Amino acid sequence: GQQVMQIPQYQHVQEGEDFTTYCNSSTTLSNIQWYKQRPGGHPVFLIQLVKSGEVKKQKRLTFQFGEAKKNSSLHITATQTTDVGTYFCAGDYNFNKFYFGSGTKLNVKP
């Protein structure tokens, strides 16, 4: 079946360092969404990417969608302790069924 692979599984950074998580699909995606889940919380929507090669920024967060629409990344510049949580990508192949990556758990040391 369809699958979205996400790496790394864990990332420990010092506050102020950058962080990147990557998602990859073997087949072309219709779109990809990114979510953040704080410990004990529920996933919270960050962004949706639809177009090939799309790049979107939200303050210190930069999201990219690959040219072939098979991969995506989330980059956080100068991490803060408030960035702690697990980041998930969710790939959509036909605009109705979502496949989540396994998540990257980010820990930020002050």
Next chain:
Amino acid sequence: EAQVTQNPRYLITVTGKKLTVTCSQNMNHEYMSWYRQDPGLGLRQIYYSMNVEVTDKGDVPEGYKVSRKEKRNFPLILESPSPNQTSLYFCASSLSSGVGAQYFGPGTRLLVL
């Protein structure tokens, strides 16, 4: 306040005892979905609904049933729960299928003994 609500939040049950987890949204969203979250596996989609009376299987539908009789409600039914259905369950809704943010409920933690 725009929200997705789930009940119960915590549930301990025994194998074979039918249960229903309710989900309700007040945003007039067309698309609703159920996910289960297990350590190391991320979220896996169980069932989704693109509108009233329209439901379809997600990635892991075995052992679950759903119904969508009203736009706001999307209950998840476990007719004969088994221990491998012990998990954290999330309901989510979005304006339309595959478009825009999915809003997640607070989650239901289920333990099947």
